Amino acid sequence: MPSFDRFDQRHYRTVSVRDGYRDWSPSYENTVVDSMDLALLDRIVTVPWATMSRVVDLGCGTGRTASWLRAKGVTRIDGVDVTPEMLDVARAKSLHERLIEGDVRSTGLDGDVYDLVVCCLVDEHLPEVTGLYREARRLLRADGTFVLVGFHPYFIMSAGMPTHFDGADGDPVAVETYVHLHSEHVAAAKAVDLVATELHEGLIDDEWIRRKPKWEAYRDWPISFAWVWCASEASS
DSSP, X not given: OOOGGGTOSSOOEEEOHHHHHHHHTXXXXXXXXXXXXXXXXXHOOSOOGGGOOSEEEETOTTSHHHHHHHHTTOOOEEEEESOHHHHHHHHTTTXXXXXXXXXXXXXXXXXXXXXXXXXXXXXXXXXXXHHHHXXXXXXXXXXXXXXXXXXXXXXXXXXXOOSEEEOTTSOEEEEOOOOOOHHHHHHHHHHTTEEEEEEEEEEOOHHHHHHOGGGGGGTTOEEEEEEEEEEHHHHO
């Protein structure tokens, strides 16, 4: 897959995922736009959210996704995240049954347990996505569903923009970012017998430009995506 270094137009100081989200955790919820991820979850039509009896939220962060799931009627959610400070924010909301500090590619959770695995805004921080798909499939029951929302590779490459936030000194800080084309996702899913049932792409629209007026130059560019994957035997 192409390296982000070939496209980087910002050249921000770059830190690890753990260090970046540790420092971002106090302001994270005030800076992430719902149009990036939650709006795409709203567009999914094949997942009966309220019937999902066991859900795991990989890269659960501060609990934004769990809050959305709760509003859709999901009651039992486990969360996994690599950053203790993000987990502390999520823990204060009491949205998850369990919160575990760990890698989304190797959670340590029991397999064949969950009706739904959700992972939002995580894959762009992984050097490869094969491990994420393998772990999602291991966690899922035979008829389970994997929902993955991510930072669109087109935007990362064309805008040359990594995931970033303003540090304590006001200067932008990038969190290590990787490019994963859709073909890589398809290959990783196929390797673990997952098949796509939906793909949505979020565009820079009026709502984005209201929040970020300088982004008028990016109008109608795809900035995020949502894949819905099901076990191949369940989709046949």
